[in-house]
Amino acid sequence: MSYFLPHLHSGWHVDQAILSEQERLVVIRFGRDHDEECIKQDEVLYRIAEKVVNMAVIYLVDIDEVPDFNKMYELYDRTTIMFFYRNKHMMIDLGTGNNNKINWPLEDKQEMIDIIETIFRGARKGKGLVISPKDYSTRHRY
Known part of the structure; x- marks a missing residue:
């Protein structure tokens, strides 16, 4: 759990965050604040927050505290990152077949910055x- 990134504590707050931002991308990490994968993801998001401040605003949502979106966005993974721009859900083709969200912890700061920048430019x-700058279809080695 990151104490440095803003947490949204209700469905209303999530809606307002998405509705109120008109110029930047809204990046929301859904997950459980105490989960190990979420903690890793939060650390990356915290480290890049200053670098992407002109492109994006980052929020955290604990899916146990705010279960309103669990079914709507199919939030069943340990960590999920979703992107919104001007009240519109932004999709990104990562090569995984799921264009709605990133549902694994991205631990590389530059990759996360590149994804946010790509979505921001496409949204504008x-x-x-938008197409991801990197293909993640071979992320898992079988």
């Missing part, structure tokens, strides 16, 4: 789906 051009 009016695109609802």
